Amino acid sequence: MKPSISILHPGFYTTVQDNGREGYALLGVPQSGAMDKHAFMIANAILNNTPGAAMLECTLLGPTIVFNHDINFVITGSNAGATLDGAQVMEGVPVLAKAKQVLKMSKISGGSRSYLAFAGGLYSQNILGSKSWYYPLTPQGKLSVGMELPLGISRYGASKNAHLKMQSQSGVINSSMATIKVYRGPEFSKLTYNQQQQLSNHVFTVSNLWNRMAIQLVEILPNALKSIYTSPVIPGTVQLTPSGKLIILMNDCQTTGGYPRVLQVVDSDLNKLAQMQQGSQFLLCVT
Amino acid sequence: MCQYDFHICRLGDYSLLIQIDSTPSKDLLNWLLIKKGDLSKLFNAEVVHTYNELLLKDCISITTNIDSLINQVSALLNVRVSNNDCNGVVHQIPVCYSSLYTPDLEEYALQVKRTIPEIIKIHTNREYPIYFLGFLPGFPYLENLDARLHLDRKSVPSRSIARGSVAIGGTQTGIYPQDSPGGWHVIGRTPISLFDATKAKPSLFNAGDTITFYAINEREYEKIAMSNNL
Numbered sequence: 230m231k232p233s234i235s236i237l238h239p240g241f242y243t244t245v246q247d248n249g250r251e252g253y254a255l256l257g258v259p260q261s262g263a264m265d266k267h268a269f270m271i272a273n274a275i276l277n278n279t280p281g282a283a284m285l286e287c288t289l290l291g292p293t294i295v296f297n298h299d300i301n302f303v304i305t306g307s308n309a310g311a312t313l314d315g316a317q318v319m320e321g322v323p324v325l326a327k328a329k330q331v332l333k334m335s336k337i338s339g340g341s342r343s344y345l346a347f348a349g350g351l352y353s354q355n356i357l358g359s360k361s362w363y364y365p366l367t368p369q370g371k372l373s374v375g376m377e378l379p380l381g382i383s384r385y386g387a388s389k390n391a392h393l394k395m396q397s398q399s400g401v402i403n404s405s406m407a408t409i410k411v412y413r414g415p416e417f418s419k420l421t422y423n424q425q426q427q428l429s430n431h432v433f434t435v436s437n438l439w440n441r442m443a444i445q446l447v448e449i450l451p452n453a454l455k456s457i458y459t460s461p462v463i464p465g466t467v468q469l470t471p472s473g474k475l476i477i478l479m480n481d482c483q484t485t486g487g488y489p490r491v492l493q494v495v496d497s498d499l500n501k502l503a504q505m506q507q508g509s510q511f512l513l514c515v516t
Numbered sequence: 517m518c519q520y521d522f523h524i525c526r527l528g529d530y531s532l533l534i535q536i537d538s539t540p541s542k543d544l545l546n547w548l549l550i551k552k553g554d555l556s557k558l559f560n561a562e563v564v565h566t567y568n569e570l571l572l573k574d575c576i577s578i579t580t581n582i583d584s585l586i587n588q589v590s591a592l593l594n595v596r597v598s599n600n601d602c603n604g605v606v607h608q609i610p611v612c613y614s615s616l617y618t619p620d621l622e623e624y625a626l627q628v629k630r631t632i633p634e635i636i637k638i639h640t641n642r643e644y645p646i647y648f649l650g651f652l653p654g655f656p657y658l659e660n661l662d663a664r665l666h667l668d669r670k671s672v673p674s675r676s677i678a679r680g681s682v683a684i685g686g687t688q689t690g691i692y693p694q695d696s697p698g699g700w701h702v703i704g705r706t707p708i709s710l711f712d713a714t715k716a717k718p719s720l721f722n723a724g725d726t727i728t729f730y731a732i733n734e735r736e737y738e739k740i741a742m743s744n745n746l
Contacts, residue, residue, distance in 0.1 A: 254564045254573065256711075256719045257649040356713050365694050366653055366713045415525060415533060458540060459650065459657065461564045461571035465528050485566055485650030485657075496529040 232298035232349065232380040239372035240292035240334065244441075245351055248281040250359040254484045260464060261361035262480050264441060264503035265342055268306035272346035275303045275323055277385050282350025283360040285372070287343045289506070291334020292372055294345075296326040301348035301385045307340030307504060323348075323385070340504030349383035363481060406432070407511040409498045414467060416489035419454055428492065429515040433475070437507045441481040444502060449473035454489045462486040465494035477502060518543055522593055524586050532572040532589065540567035540659070545647055549724050550597050558592060565723065566648050567657075604646070604724035609691070609706050611640075611682050611729045612737040617705035624684070624701040628667055635703060636731050638662045639682075644689065644727045654693035654711030654719040658727060661689045673699035680705045682729065691727075704729075707741035 246269070249262020263269035263286055273282050285292065291309040303323045304311055311318040311334045318324055318332070320343075326332060337343050353360050356367050364370030417425065427450055438445035450473045461484065462468070468476045468488035477494060478486075479502070494502065495516065505511070521537040538544050548565045555572055556563045562573040575585065613636045615621050625632050644658040651657075661684065669685045677683065677698040682691050685700035692698065693710035710720045721727070732740070 251574075252562050253653075253718075254562060254571075255649065255723075256653060257651060257655050258653045258713075258718075357718065412526070412528065415527065415535065458567040458569075460566045460569045461527075461533065463528060463531060463571070463573070483651055484564060485648070493528045 233377050234294045236376045238293035240287050241290035242288040243292045243372035244286050244362045245283050246286045247283040247360045249361050250357050253357050257484050259481045261363045265306050265500045267500045268344045272303050272305040272344045276348045278350050284344055284346035289337055293333045295331050298328050301325050303346050306343040307337045309337050309343040310335040341506040347380050348385035349381040352379045352381035407501050408514050409511045410495040410514050410516050411492040414490040414492045417491050432510050435505050435509040444477040446475040456487050459485050459487045465499050466490050467492035530574045530576045534570040536568040606726045609729050610732040611704040611706050612732050613704040618702045620702045640729045646721050646725045648723045656721045658689050669699035707737050
């Protein structure tokens, strides 16, 4: 029997993610891929997986799964309060699960996303060069009860003496107020001096509209900017709508947009944004 | 022969954005398509273009000398284009303009003050060049909609516009390749599949192609839809 896992409870919003799709933006296909790339890379490194091996990205509430085979796994990113047949599972430490054991993840704390990776990676069909789920491009949009996900061939153990030392786990924020570094966007110069000042060194709050496509902020920046000709956007592009809403585009964003692009988030700080949720606050810092 | 002024800046840590100092036009589209091909060949990078911008994706790494990269890009863009004709494919797309598939058609007809046969005649009477794909996988940005059919987008977007819907938003017409929320007025539906992610060439359309529409009735629609599913 090929190694696999079965889903007993899907969690709040759990998807399969890898490094995402490259080469199809010109057809309007979103990039997708793991939101917190740091937590994603660490999980694969710990299990000696290939760097882009697919895993589960869990949001707010993790899934409950049963192993159909003896499998090494690891959880990275935010704390998921996981137990394996009742025994506590530490984040960042690989664990060997025996066949029929049940891994239960609970409410995610310290951030909004945890990553559950398996030695050998999740093995599913590549669609346009990626295993990342994005409905309806891929047949599934999120995990559901009863799904069985096959796993790939594991090389775990091939480098037994490997040792991973790290200062922080991921984009998980430990200090009271995170700083998000941003560049000036293509339309930044069209803002007035005052508006430019309001975007730098001010505190912003994540609204209830946050998902894999975008994070909308609570604070409003009144403006009279004209809409632009529909133009390219990428994850990290910050759009300003006519009503003053600031929208930070994330991994599943469209490839083009017509709102002025006032800022662009420094790539490595997207990992911090990936761990935020409604009510999270941060300082914007224009570099 | 044509030449455009442009401005190059970075977009994020890894990409370059080229902004062309010109309003959108068919000539600019042809120029963009030629330059896009040259850029992706030279830098082995993914290039996304829109009405008047080019995005050179992930062309910057930590070892890149930015100034020399920008000089290289500028030199390439300054090479004069001699043959400015791109021969795209012409797609003839069947559309059923029937209220069976279009909850918006009658309301739209009232608002533009045209009868439904008039709308069909005007909409099928033009060639629409595809400027680029965006918004959804395989969604074509089309130009050249007759001014008599222009109508501002709905103030409240529809929750779900069905796959294949042919719609009008502002001065543009377009086709939804998949179910999606949207603020455009749906005037018809095509039974043709526009995007299939399992195919080597997933998109029926490419930038530079041209679309024309022709009207079919409900029976013809069902017949084509059936044969697609086989």
